[in-house]
Every structure is written in structure tokens, then in C-alpha cells.
Amino acid sequence: MPQMEPVGIIGAGSFGTAMANLLALNTDVLMYSRNADLVQELSTDRFHFGVELHPRVQVVNDFAEVAKTCQLIFPIVPSDNFRSMMQSISAHLQPSHLLIHGTKGFDITGINLEDIPKNGLNRRQVHTMTDVIRAESVVVRVGALTGPNLARELLDGQPSASVIASKFDEVIKRCHAVLSSQQLHVFHTHDLLGAELAGVLKNVIALGSGILKGYGLGKNIQSMLITRGLHEMIHFGRALGSDARAFLGTAGIGDLIATATSQKSRNYMFGYRIGSGENLSEVRATSQELAEGVRTLMITRHLAKSMRLRAPITEMLYRIVFEDFPVKEAMDYLITYPYEVDVDFL
Numbered sequence: 001m002p003q004m005e006p007v008g009i010i011g012a013g014s015f016g017t018a019m020a021n022l023l024a025l026n027t028d029v030l031m032y033s034r035n036a037d038l039v040q041e042l043s044t045d046r047f048h049f050g051v052e053l054h055p056r057v058q059v060v061n062d063f064a065e066v067a068k069t070c071q072l073i074f075p076i077v078p079s080d081n082f083r084s085m086m087q088s089i090s091a092h093l094q095p096s097h098l099l100i101h102g103t104k105g106f107d108i109t110g111i112n113l114e115d116i117p118k119n120g121l122n123r124r125q126v127h128t129m130t131d132v133i134r135a136e137s138v139v140v141r142v143g144a145l146t147g148p149n150l151a152r153e154l155l156d157g158q159p160s161a162s163v164i165a166s167k168f169d170e171v172i173k174r175c176h177a178v179l180s181s182q183q184l185h186v187f188h189t190h191d192l193l194g195a196e197l198a199g200v201l202k203n204v205i206a207l208g209s210g211i212l213k214g215y216g217l218g219k220n221i222q223s224m225l226i227t228r229g230l231h232e233m234i235h236f237g238r239a240l241g242s243d244a245r246a247f248l249g250t251a252g253i254g255d256l257i258a259t260a261t262s263q264k265s266r267n268y269m270f271g272y273r274i275g276s277g278e279n280l281s282e283v284r285a286t287s288q289e290l291a292e293g294v295r296t297l298m299i300t301r302h303l304a305k306s307m308r309l310r311a312p313i314t315e316m317l318y319r320i321v322f323e324d325f326p327v328k329e330a331m332d333y334l335i336t337y338p339y340e341v342d343v344d345f346l
């Protein structure tokens with residue numbers, strides 16, 4: 001087999017580490033962490049998130065080294081930090097680099113998240129991660145890694161599938177080569193925006209699904225939330241410029257099922273705690289775990305408002321999470337909501 005190119009990862013969190021071990025099945029991996037102590041620690045104790053790092057994974061603190069060694073790089077950091085991360089590395093990037101991100105959230109400009117309820121948000125202030133890569137660097141060949149990829153399952157060696165979304169065939173081809181293995185099936189699509197939006201928006205529905213479970217409700221209503229949630233995701237997607245297709249595949253329904261039904265999803269578990277009676281500050285005070293859906297909910301609810309979109313599930317979840325609205329009243333509202341047509345997006 002020909003020698004494969006080394007691949008870089010930015011961010012040594014749970015998903016970055018899971019992807020590092022998967023990529024290492026095919027090639028050498030340089031995983032960049034901004035935390036020098038962690039890099040030091042991992043160079044001796046090779047265990048991270050309870051699993052041993054593959055011998056082909058090298059953890060480094062110097063991004064210049066990653067940029068010099070790897071043309072193909074996967075940035076996998078929270079959406080909140082994505083733009084500043086890009087700004088800190090962009091001087092090392094060349095037009096020859098390929099960046100495929102694994103982040104499932106939005107970037108916002110011109111406003112802080114906590115000021116959104118007061119000042120509102122408009123479409124021009126909301127960006128995907130590939131928008132950010134292009135705006136902050138000279139890199140042109142961009143893409144997204146998405147699909148049902150709960151990090152815990154991947155770290156534990158369980159099989160799954162991912163979707164590589166890019167306008168560039170070269171990105172797709174190279175990602176197939178480095179990612180495909182007995183553990184991971186790789187699909188691809190040229191619908192970059194649709195795939196990115198599907199991955200971002202499903203976290204809100206996962207949060208809602210967790211709320212229902214925490215509140216003690218069963219599978220009938222959970223299935224309805226997921227089904228109607230998918231409709232809402234598609235309507236959002238269309239309003240933001242994509243079509244329904246991506247939402248009906250692995251990056252959409254696939255990821256939605258995994259995230260909105262698994263106790264290994266942090267978004268689902270965040271919702272579970274809210275549904276069980278804790279409020280936002282209580283959950284935040286006792287968990288450092290990232291739940292991108294909370295930030296996305298703030299963004300999509302206000303975007304829906306400014307774009308005059310009908311998004312009753314988003315609206316109810318927003319009120320529950322950010323305004324302590326009772327779950328029972330939100331359920332009453334949704335169960336009597338004048339939905340008419342069952343499938344209205346085809």
C-alpha cells in the first residue's frame with residue numbers, strides 16, 4: 001500500500017481525539033493542543049478520555065509544525081472558539097492546505113451571545129465554520145466532517161459512518177483515503193451548506209429530546225419531537241440557503257437519531273437535566289461539558305424571529321431553557337399547535 005500523507009488535527013478534545021485514533025488506522029497523525037501541560041502529560045501517559053492513543057498519533061503544541069507537515073488538517077474545536085483559533089493559526093496556512101472541520105455550531109459576529117436577547121440577531125451575523133475558515137485564512141479547499149459520530153462510541157472502537165461535505169472532489173477523495181476503515185464508513189456530498197446546517201441544527205432537537213426524557217415522557221412524543229424537529233431543521237435550512245436533501249441522509253436523520261436518543265450525547269444529557277427540573281445556571285454550575293445545542297438554540301431562536309420563520313419547537317425550547325418556562329405548558333402549546341400537513345417539505 002502506498003505511504004499516506006500525515007494528517008493534522010486541531011483540538012485535543014473528545015472528538016478530536018476520537019478522530020485522531022481513527023485516522024491513525026491509516027496514517028500518521030499530528031494532533032495540536034494549545035495546552036502545553038496536556039501535551040507534556042500525553043507524551044508520557046498516552047491515555048486520553050480513557051483510551052490509549054494510537055502509536056501513530058503524536059500530540060504537539062506547535063501549530064507551525066502541523067502546518068509544515070500536514071496539508072490536510074481537521075480543526076475540531078467548539079464553535080465559540082473557532083474564529084479566534086483560525087486567527088491564531090492563519091499565518092501558518094497556505095493556499096495548498098485543505099481544512100475539513102468537525103465543529104457543529106455557528107459563529108456569530110458583531111454581537112456577544114449574551115446580548116442577543118436584548119439586541120436581536122440578523123442573518124448577516126451568523127456564519128458556518130467553512131465561512132470562517134475562508135474569511136480568516138488563505139485556504140480555499142474547505143469541507144466539513146459530519147454524521148452520527150458520538151465521540152464516546154468512536155473512542156470505544158465502535159463502528160459508525162461520517163459524511164465528508166465539500167465542493168471540491170479532491171477534498172472528498174483525500175478524506176475518503178485517510179478516513180475509511182473497518183470502523184468508519186465514509187459517505188460524501190457536494191452539498192456543503194446542507195451538511196453543515198444539518199449537523200448544527202440537530203443539536204437543538206437533541207436538547208429537546210433530552211428534556212422530554214428528563215420530564216418522564218415516552219417514545220411516542222419523543223418520536224414526534226424528532227420528526228417535527230426534522231421539519232423545523234429543513235425549514236431553517238431552506239431559509240438559510242440549502243435544500244432538504246442533506247437533512248434526509250446520514251448528516252441529517254442519521255446524526256439526529258444518534259444525538260437525540262443517546263445518553264452519550266452531551267446535548268441530550270444537558271436537556272435531560274433541564275427536563276428533570278434543574279435550570280440553566282444549575283446545570284452550567286455543575287458541568288463543564290460542551291453542549292453546542294444551547295448556544296445554537298440562542299442563535300436560531302433569534303434568527304427565526306428576525307427572519308419571520310415559523311419555528312414553534314425552537315421557540316418552546318428557548319423558553320424552557322432560557323426563561324424557565326414550564327415543560328408542561330410548552331407541551332400543551334405544541335400538542336395543540338395548528339400543524340396541518342404531515343410532510344410539507346417535498
Ligand SMILES: NC(=O)C1=CN([C@@H]2O[C@H](COP(=O)(O)OP(=O)(O)OC[C@H]3O[C@@H](n4cnc5c(N)ncnc54)[C@H](O)[C@@H]3O)[C@@H](O)[C@H]2O)C=CC1
Pocket residue numbers: 010011012013014015016032033034035076077078079081084085102103104105149150151152289290292
Ligand atoms: N464529542 C462529540 O461526540 C462530537 C463533537 N462534535 C463537535 O466537535 C466540536 C468539539 O467538540 P469536542 O471535541 O467534543 O469538545 P471538547 O470540549 O471535548 O474539546 C474541545 C477542545 O478544543 C480545544 N480548543 C478550544 N479552543 C481552542 C483553540 N483556540 N485552539 C486549539 N484548541 C482549542 C479545547 O482545549 C478542547 O481540548 C464541537 O463543535 C462538537 O459539536 C462533532 C461530532 C461529535
Ligand SMILES: O=C(CO)COP(=O)(O)O
Pocket residue numbers: 104147148149150151206255258259264265266267268290291292
Ligand atoms: O454531533 C454529535 C454526535 O454526532 C454530538 O454529540 P454531543 O451531543 O455529545 O456533542
